[in-house]
Amino acid sequence: MQDIQYIGEHLLPGRLGHFFVLSGLVSALLTFFAYRKTTITNQDSSWLKFSRISWGVHAFSILSVIGLIFYMMVHQYYEYRYVWDHVSNDLPMKYIFSAFWEGQEGSFLLWMFWHVVLGSVVLFTAKKWESGVMTWLAAIQVVLVSMIAGVYFADSFRMGSSPFMMMRNSMDAPIFQNxxxxxxxxxxxxxPLLQNYWMTIHPPTLFLGFASVSIPFCFAMTGLWQKNHTEWLKPVMPWTLFSCGILGTGILMGGAWAYEALSFGGYWAWDPVENMSLVPWVVMLAALHGNFISRHTGHSLRTTYLFYIGSFMLAVYSTFLTRSGILGEESVHAFTQMGLEWQLVGFIGIFLLAAGYFFFSRYKSVPxxxxxxxxxxxxxxxxxxxxxxxxxxxxxxxxxSIPVWNKLIDVYGxxxxxxxxxxxxxxxxxxxxxxxxxxxxxxxxxxxxxxxPTLMLRFGGMGWDLYKNKFFKHIVISAAIGSVVAFLLSKWIILPGWQYAVLLSAASFGVISNVDYLISFGKRTLGAMASGLSHGGFALMVIGIMASGLNKRIVSENKFAEEGIAxxxxxxxxxxxxxxxxxFMNGYWVTYKSDTLQGLTRFYEVEFLKMTEKGDTVEHFTTYPDVLYDRKLTKVATANPDTKRxxxxxxxxxxxxxxxxxxxxxxxxxxxxxLEYKSYVISPGDSIIAGKFIVTLDSISLDSKNQGYIRQENDLALSGNFSVRNIEAPGTKKAYPTLLVRKGLLYGMNDQINDFNLRLRLRSSSLDSLIPLDENLNYEPLVIKPQETKSWKDLKITFEGIDKNITHPNYKAEEGDIAIHGVVKIETPRHQVFTARPLYFIRDGSPFNMKVYLPDLGLHVRLEKIDPAKEEFTLLFARPSAKPSLALEMAEEVPRNDYIVLEAILFPGINLFWGGAIIMLLGMFIGLYKRLRKS
Amino acid sequence: MKLMPIIIIALMAGGVVMLISASKDMSTYSTFTHVKNSGESAKVVGMLSKDKPMYYNAEENPNLFTFFMKDQNGEEHQVTLHSAKPQDFELSEQIVATGAFDGDKFVASSILMKCPSKYKNEEVLVRSNM
Known part of the structure; x- marks a missing residue:
């Protein structure tokens, strides 16, 4: 294989990419050692300078790697595995970002990217903490870059999975012999599931949240390392608030995505991947509170350290769970295995050991x-x-972690x-x-x-004797109002058990007590707003979770429900x-009205109507859930919900x-x-009886009303226009089975009468007998004068005159043409009247003509000659058989094809959830703003 | 009065009680025979029997889908899911069905299926209960 000279490959971006990955790894190592040296030498300025340059090289390397991957993706260099995996020719440019972080390597890079950004902020703002914090951050970057290194040791152990891997090196397939x-x-x-705007905004936010957890960890580790146990608490505060706010936003976005675009029918499903993004956030919240306590009172410093370390370790653990493939059978959206399991275990191990070592060796020195x-x-x-x-x-x-316990049991075994x-x-x-x-x-x-209540208390319980009356008074007021609110809410929210009644009471108290705090205690400071809003927002969110979860009602219950319950x-x-x-479903009249195809998406118009007994409309709205087809429009790839808000x-x-x-x-x-088709032969105007159906061929036409037919130029669409009656039921239904000749290909388009479960189609032989080749026709001439009526076989022919307004579909005018239509009236023995407009034209001095075809009569008509002197016109007529007919095929008991299976769920009070969550996050960002403004 | 240690001990005791009670919720991976004999709900890992019929007729009942599945011991049973037929079900490579036996039929409350690489090992979870 080495001797093959491959054509058209772009090797340069891959080589550059490998180089920058390695330089990113080496520079991260250098940064680690240099900043460590800076810290140990007590901020030696030359070491500091070197560290910063080294970090600059690292940042440049990571950005270059990302830039190169984007370059390869935009140019669709499919010789690279990562590009081939995530890009296709028809991928819209707006999804190029989504494609970038769809894979593991890309999402690792996204994580590193945010570390580079946040690290650079630390470099410019952290002052005396810079060297310590950056030492730890560089160490994290070393491990992360190693995940995409793609370096082999001794042929068998691979470190990292490179995004610059070539297709032909990643798999052994015969095609690469070519x-x-x-x-x-x-x-x-x-x-296709990921082709929406959520995939563009959710991962960057979530990974910024994950990266933001690292910075407080680095601060905490520096505090331990340098035995400076109290000073780091202040500079870490904005980072902690930033982390709580951003990670919270990322998690909430995930919920919004699940609710809005996926089919979960909810915003949270306790899926392992969701859980493991939640847990680091919850622990970061604990760290935030620990920090407050330690800074204000000096208490619980050790636990604060543990909380910060724990939050980061859980973020790493979460990475391990979602990326090692260990969740396999348990999660809906975990990544699949890519051979990094031991490296990920190593990631956890290294930092757990480091944190453990520094925590326990410094334990005694923590005040x-x-x-x-x-x-x-x-x-x-x-x-x-x-x-x-x-x-x-x-x-x-x-x-x-159950899958992890299972693994541990195996290891033990x-x-x-x-x-x-x-x-x-x-x-x-x-x-x-x-x-x-x-x-x-x-x-x-x-x-x-x-x-x-916690917010209403004071640090150290200052002046409790004077303060306690006010405190208890407000607790009582909040409890009283909270109980009333809970009582009113319980009229609305269906509570399945006493536990939920307790929760509803507690949450109502939570909302009211925080409102009370904001009004009576907070003195309208930013700090009070931050804590009051985030605490109150959380309580409101809990009420929203109860309302939307417990009151959730399935509207789309079907008529089989009763039978099912039985x-x-x-x-x-x-x-x-x-x-x-x-x-009629749960109070709504629901109608599936129509479907429309736009690009690759088919929208279904579903109308909801709620009426009073008198028939007045109470509520009326339409939703448009859709399905997305694959790129060849042959198969449904995914379905997207639509929500009326x-x-x-x-x-x-x-x-x-x-x-x-x-x-x-x-x-x-x-x-x-x-299906079992039965064949019939039927002529226009005739009826046949097929089982319980009476089928009449009203006419044959050269344009089709078939629903699936969209007219194109030069089409020949032969349509049978049928009326069908069911002997057992009233009403007549129409059907338009069609034979379509387009660009030399023949298509059969059947038509279905769903109410009769009947499908009709035309056999292609209909076309042969109705429209034979012209040379097989036996034309007979008829010489006729204007306004004259003559007989041809059983038809009465009248030549009504000429028309210079050319309408013949096959005629294309050229310069110098002289063209006219003959207008010919044809009357059948049954006194049906048809008009034929054969075309006659002179081009370059020679006469030509174009025929017309009357399918109902099976009649071909030409205008062959005009004799201006005698005012005589020569028409040609041909009729292959006395009576035109269609070869019809019909199948009964055909399954319907005009339905959708609809899921409709009512979520009451869901905006309390979104609103509460947003207020909570807003509180955190206000807290962040306050700290940033101060410093 | 030292309250903090009491609270911590109370929380820890509560935690132990909750963890014990939580582990009672744990289910097991099982086989058809085992689930049938125990009469309880469990998760069965297996594969779709592609030679046996799948049945879903929305017109008749949009919430009834049946198929045959072979568990890891090669034992085959019909599985009923009270939900719509999942998209691309016939392509699934592995199925984890959660449920119990009702007579001779395995009634699944949820199904997790894995599809082949064409859809990037995307997994689909279908729940019949809400």
Whole structure:
């Protein structure tokens, strides 16, 4: 294979890419050692200068790697595996970013990119903390760059997976024996599920959140390392708030994506990947509170260290879970394996060891205040709150880590020589949502109870004796108003158990006590707004979760529901909707009105109508859920929901199923071959009886009303226009089976009468007998004068005159042409009247003519000659058979093809969730703003 | 009165109780035979029997989909899912069905399926219960 000279490959970007990956790795190592030296030498200025240059080289290398990958993607260099995997010729440019971070290598790079950005901010702003923090950040970057290094050791151990890997090196396929293989391959492209704007904005935000967790960790590690246990708390505060705000935003965006664009039917499903992005955030919140306590009172410094370290370690652990393939059977959207498992374990191991070493070796030097915090102090309850958050994250991680426990059991088994331990393996709970909710409910109760009162307390319980009256007065007021609010809400929110009543009361108290805090205690400072809004927002979010989750109502219950319940089955959430046939579902008349194709997307118009008993419209709206086809328009790739939003509720709609023929073109032929067609021969005006149907051929036309037919130039569309009656039911239905000749190819277009489960199609032989080749026709001349009537066979022919307005579809005018239509009236023995307009023209001094065809009569007409002297016209007539006819084929009991399977869910109060979450995040960003403004 | 240690101990005790109770929720990976004999719900990992019929007729019941699945021991059973037929189900390479037996039929409350590389190993979870 080495001897093959490949054609058209672009090797330069790959070589440059490898170079920059290596320079990124080496410069990260250099930065680590240089900044370490700077720190140890007490800010030696030459070492500091060197460190900064080294970081600059590192930043440049990482940006170059990213730039090169984009360059390769934009130019579609499919010789590279990463480009081939994620780009295709038809991928719109706006999704190039999504394609970039769809893969593992790209998302690692995104993470590194944010580290470069954040690290550079640290470099310019952290002053005396720069060297320490950057030492640790560089160490993290070393490990991250190694994930994309793609370097082999001793042939068997690969370090990292390179985004610059060539296709021909990544797999062994015969195609790579061909020097010109590149002209034969085209990219795989971006998963259609990911082709939406969420994929463009969600990953960068989430990874910025992940990267932002690293900076506080680096501060904490520097504090331990330099035994400077108190000073780092202040500069780390803005970073902590930034991290809480951004990671929170990223997680919320993930929920919004799931709700808006995916088919989950909700914003949170307790999927392992979701959980593991939540846990580092929760621990970061604990660290935020720990920081407040430590800075204001000097208490709990050790736990604050642990919280910061924990948050980062959990972010790394989360990376391990989602990228090692260990979740395999448990998660909807984990990455697949790419051989980095041990490297990821190493990532966790190295930093766990480092953190453990520094924490325990410095343990004794961390200052501790002997005096116990008093119960009347803010820090006491803040600490309790932090412990509750940690508690919550332990519970979530415990269940989410089940696959890891299984692996550990296996390792234990092989170490102890106990053989196969599979029988000890466990799986994630059968109903994870109920499982997590059951525990997290109590966390939410405790947090919402503590959120308000804690803020009303003072650090150190200052002046408690004077203060306590005010405190208790407001607690009582909040509890009283909160109870009223909870009582009113309980009229609306359906509570399945007393636990939920407790939660609703606690959350209502949480909202009211924080409003009370903002009004009566906060003195309208930024700091008070930050804490009051984030605490109150959280409580409001909890109410929103209860309202939208507990009051969620499936609207699309189908008519089989009752029968299902009788059998003890789940009634199901999908309804069968026939086009233009309104169905009554849970108070709504729902109608599937139409579908329209735009590009690769087919939109379904679904109308909802709510009426009073008198027939007045109460509510009327339309949603447009859609399905997205693959790029060849042959197969449905994914379905997207559409949601009607109100202030107090959302109606979520989703197309859960389509007729097989609309899902995949391949199903059309398959379904058709299963049908039993019967053949008939039928002439215009005649009727046939087929089973319980009376079928009449009203006419034959050269233009089709078939729904699937879109007219193009030079088409020949032969359509039978049928009326069908069912003997057993009233009403007449129309059908337009068609034979289409387009660009020399013949297409048959069947038509279906869904109400009769009847499908009609024309045999291609219809075309042969109706429109034979001209040379096989036996034309007979008829000489006629204007306004004269003559007989030809059983027809009465009148020549009505000439028309210079040319309408013949096949005629293309050229300069110097003289062209006229003859207007010929033809009357049948049954006194039907037809008009034929044959064309006669003179071009370059020679006469030509073009025929017309009357399909109902099977008659071909030409105007052959004009004798101006005698005022005589010579017409040519040909009629291959006495009576034209169509070869019709009909199948009965055909499955319908005019329906959708609809899922419609009502989410009441979901805006309380979004609103509460946004207020909470806003509070964090206000806190960040306050700190930044101060410094 | 030292309250903090009491609170910490209370939280830890509560935590232990919750973890124990949480581990009772854990399910297991199992085989058809085992699930049938135990009469309880579990997760069965297996493959779609492509030679046996799949049935979904939206007109008849949009919430009934049945197919045959072979578990890891090669045992084959019919599986019922009270939901619409998942997209590209026939392409699935591996199925994790969560559910229990009702008579001779395995009734799944959710199905996690893995599709081949064409869709980038994308996995699809289908829940019949909400």
């Amino acid at each position: 020097p010109n293989y590149l002209s034969m391959i085209t990219g795989n492209g971006l998963n 501790v205040i002997k005096k116990e915090e008093s119960m009347q102090s803010r820090e006491f309850w803040m600490f309790v709150g932090s412990l509750i958050l940690i508690f919550s994250s332990i519970l979530i991680s415990f269940t989410t 092989s170490v102890m020589g106990k053989g196969d331990m599979t029988s000890y393996h466990k799986a994630i709970p059968l109903d994870p949502i109920t499982h997590y909710n059951r525990f997290q409910l109590w966390i939410a109760v405790l947090v919402t109870l503590l959120a308000g 059998q003890g089955f789940d009634p199901g959430k999908n309804a069968f909707l026939i086009k233009n046939m309104p169905m 109100y202030a107090d509720r959302d109606m979520f709609t989703y197309v859960a199923g389509l007729p097989p023929e609309q899902q995949d073109v391949a199903n059309i032929a398959k379904a058709d071959s299963l």
